[in-house]
Amino acid sequence: MEQAYTLSIFSENSVGLLNRITSILTRRHLNIDSINSSESESSGIYRFTIVVKTTEAQVKKLVLQLEKQVEVMKAVYHTDSDTVFQEIALYKISTRSISEGNLVEKLIRDNNARILSVESDFMIIEKTGHKEETQELLDFLSPYGVLEFVRSGRVSVTKPMGELEGI
Amino acid sequence: MYLEATLTPPVKETMRTSGADAVLRSFIAEDVDLIFGYPGGAIMPVYDALYHYQEQVRHVLTRHEQGAIHAAQGYARVTGKVGVVLATSGPGATNLITGIADAMIDSTPLVCITGQVGSHLLGTDAFQEIDIISISMPATKWNYQVTKAEQLPEALSRAFYIARSGRPGPVLIDITKDAQFEMFDFAYRKCKQIRSYTPVPTLNLNRVGEAADLINSAKKPLVVFGQGVILGNAEKEFRQLIEKANLPAATTLLGLSALPSDHPLHVGMLGMHGNYAPNVLTNECDVLIAIGMRFDDRVTGDLSRFAKQAKVIHFDIDPSEINKNVQADVAVLGDCKESLRALIPLVYERSHQNWLQEFEVLKGVEQCKVIEQDLKPTSGSISMGEVIHQVNLQTDGNAVLVTDVGQHQMVASRYTQFKQSKSNITSGGLGTMGFCLPAALGAKLGAPEREVIAVIGDGGFQMTIQELGAIFQTKAAVKIIILNNSFLGMVRQWQQLFFDKRYSSTEMENPDFVAIAKGYGIEGESISEREDLPAAVSEMLQHKGSFLLEVHVGKGDNVFPMVPTGASVSEIRLE
Structure with missing residues (x-):
């Protein structure tokens, strides 16, 4: 059965490694739902977080193929329930369309969102959460006219303690 | 950094x-x-x-x-x-x-x-x-x-x-x-x-123990070995293992020459055009011991019907090969020389007489239905098999065989007698036509003291024919045998068997190969009569420099046995 898996890949920071990693997925005709790369807790070691929908049999093979790469130290996979994860979304909306009544206050309170910037003709709202939550706010704002919307790749940390030690 | x-x-x-x-x-x-x-x-x-x-x-x-x-x-x-x-x-x-x-x-x-x-x-x-x-x-x-x-x-x-x-x-x-x-x-x-690279996984001795237990309990064990044995310089250990427990051993295409072809426990080659006995008995063994091989689809046929009855032990250096195609009951990661050294003392001596006899029986069937006609035909065109047979007789199995891709590759791999390791050079996984001629040049320069024989089809030869120039210039004494059937033979065989004999773009009108070789200063001869074969092979081998021998073989000859695509290995066809 296909489901979302979060791949965490710990690697050297080298030119082209992203290409090597994505080609392992594309070769198997897998679409990347989201991707993020950043430094990890260990100095000089980078962490890719990739969300991909596939089967467990496939994802087990994927991590071995990823670990096979010379510059990859460790690759692991987790289901959503094994990780704490977040995505960040930014919404640009017309100030005029939303400034009537207490609409802004309501949406900030209800969504645990915050306003990053207010200009004379638009404002930028930020919300972090799971995809369904940022999507819910997008759906809510859509009738008022969303000028721009962007959502980041997932970042996640694993729940079991000490699982990634020794990388 | x-x-x-x-x-x-x-x-x-x-x-x-x-x-x-x-x-x-x-x-x-x-x-x-x-x-x-x-x-x-x-x-x-x-x-x-x-x-x-x-x-x-x-x-x-x-x-x-x-x-x-x-x-x-x-x-x-x-x-x-x-x-x-x-x-x-x-x-x-x-x-x-x-x-x-x-x-x-x-x-x-x-x-x-x-x-x-x-x-x-x-x-x-x-x-x-x-x-x-x-x-x-x-x-x-x-x-x-x-x-x-x-x-x-x-x-x-x-x-x-x-x-x-x-x-x-x-x-x-x-x-x-x-x-x-x-x-x-x-x-x-x-x-x-x-830092980020672990070339050789650490050997887990518990896994070796589990492997030994399975091997010791096996009534019908079968070893399938690949190039890993050669790459790991583990030929000696491999031989000790199979000899101690009398384990029948079948090779993959790239495993050829890791074990001498005439070794009594060598039961032949696996795969689509491999030998009858190891293919059939893969689906009857109770423990399958894979060593340095990766279960390529040309070896396994239909995976869902491959050795399902057997416990599988997989020795490999590459963790990503474990459970990639075939689920392993016991996986032993590591360098196979080290793994086998650890395994040998734990394995009991066994005779497996009845089980080995089963291979003999099926070998006899293949001998009678396929091999006799391939190696010793008495009428019709020269067969690819008899050319290889003649080379075996005259080189005593000491040559390095370099092959291209297609029918000639399968026939040469089936029939060449290998005595020493690193004697089989072919394009296995990728199946690259045009590989042979330049690879033979490189092999000859790497092992100048050895006889290097390039066996090539007329199609593949023309993909890198220009390397005759490099052979000419280096004076590398590569012996070239073109098995010319004026067809892209393997494709033609599939067209005959699976595409209703619609021979689409497989027939080749070929140039005078001997004249081309002579243009490059390489001596050559072309034959099409059976009685000329021994003398022509002898002349080629006696010749001091490079030599091209073109042998016109049967146009419509097919390679058997064959595991058709999608079939199980035990459904291997003898005709």
């Missing part, structure tokens, strides 16, 4: 030199004395440096970059050393790709050096610029672009270390032209370890 690594102290004091010069000095530090390549604009500084070092590093000019890389593969396979290739940017680099992919899938250690346009021109669509790093990425074990001379020694020491360690494979280093010209302080330090 792009890769954290442990390096040995510098072999010599630092000295001021150019990037191009550093490439040659690095080769010498890695004991490279023979390289293959083709010059061009972006690699010219390295070629200029080569001129200075020609006493220490011999360069073989092939007639195409594909020829250079296949020659390096042949060299690497026969010597066990890293093959080195030089090519220029753009088309020079892209012409290497087929060989890189071939070396990747067949685990052949190569270091390919490509020139690149100057770093200020990267990304400008400059003359002969191509992003060879991105193109070669999925087909290399590692690759790296050098844009500064100071990066060269470390990049090259990592390249050689990565290519030859663990499961070997091809590495590509792309060097911009300005980095080749740039002067810097050179010091070479051999790479011993890379």
Whole structure:
């Protein structure tokens, strides 16, 4: 059965490694739902977080193929329930369309969102959460006219303690 | 730093030199004395440096970059050393790709050096610029672009270390032209370890114990072995194992020659055109012991009906091979020489007499229905099998066999008698037509004391026929046998069996191959009569230099046995 898996890949920071990693997925005709790369807790070691929908049999093979790469130290996979994860979304909306009544206050309170910037003709709202939550706010704002919307790749940390030690 | 690594102290004091010069000095530090390549604009500084070092590093000019890389593969396979290739940017680099992919899938250690346009021109669509790093990425074990001379020694020491360690494979280093010209302080330090890279997994002795228990409890064990035994230099240990427990052992295409063909426990070749007994009995064994092989689809046939009754033990150096195609009940990761050494004392002596007899019975069936006619036909055209049989008789199994891809490859692999390891060089995983002729050149240069026989079809020969020029120029005494059926025979066979005899674009009108060889100063002979075969093979072998023997074989001959696509290995057809 296909489901979302979060791949965490710990690697050297080298030119082209992203290409090597994505080609392992594309070769198997897998679409990347989201991707993020950043430094990890260990100095000089980078962490890719990739969300991909596939089967467990496939994802087990994927991590071995990823670990096979010379510059990859460790690759692991987790289901959503094994990780704490977040995505960040930014919404640009017309100030005029939303400034009537207490609409802004309501949406900030209800969504645990915050306003990053207010200009004379638009404002930028930020919300972090799971995809369904940022999507819910997008759906809510859509009738008022969303000028721009962007959502980041997932970042996640694993729940079991000490699982990634020794990388 | 792009890769954290442990390096040995510098072999010599630092000295001021150019990037191009550093490439040659690095080769010498890695004991490279023979390289293959083709010059061009972006690699010219390295070629200029080569001129200075020609006493220490011999360069073989092939007639195409594909020829250079296949020659390096042949060299690497026969010597066990890293093959080195030089090519220029753009088309020079892209012409290497087929060989890189071939070396990747067949685990052949190569270091390919490509020139690149100057770093200020990267990304400008400059003359002969191509992003060879991105193109070669999925087909290399590692690759790296050098844009500064100071990066060269470390990049090259990592390249050689990565290519030859663990499961070997091809590495590509792309060097911009300005980095080749740039002067810097050179010091070479051999790479011993890379932080992010574990070439050989640590052997788990518990797994070895579990493997031994399964082998000891087996009533019908079957060993299937691959090139891992050769790459791991574990031929001796392998033989000790099977002899101690009397385990029948079947080879993959690339495992050929790891065990002498006439060894009483050698039960033949697996796979689509392999032998009858090991294919059928794969589905009857109770413990399948896979050693240094990767369960290629040409070996397994329909996976859902492959050895389902058996417990599977898988010995491999590459963790990603475990459970990739066949689920292993016990996986023993590690270098197979070490793993087998640990296993042998734990394995009981057994006779497995009745089980071995089953192989004998099926071997007799194949002998009677296929092999007799293949090797000793009495009428009709010459068969491919009798040519190989004749070569066996006259070389006593001591030659290095280099084959191309297709019917002749399957026939030669089925019937060649191997006595020593590293004697079988073929394009297995990728199935690259055109591999044979340049690979045979590389093999002959790597093992000049050995007889090297290239067995090629008329189709594959014409894919890299220009390497006759490189054979001519190097005076390498490669013996070339063209098994000419005027068809792309394997495709023709499939068209006959599975495409309603619609022979679409498989018939070939061929040139006078002997005349072409003579044009290159290579002696040759063409025969089509059975009674001429022994003398012609003898003449070829007696001839001092290279020799081309063209044998006209039956146009419509097919290779059997055969496991049709999608069938189970036990459904192997004898006719």
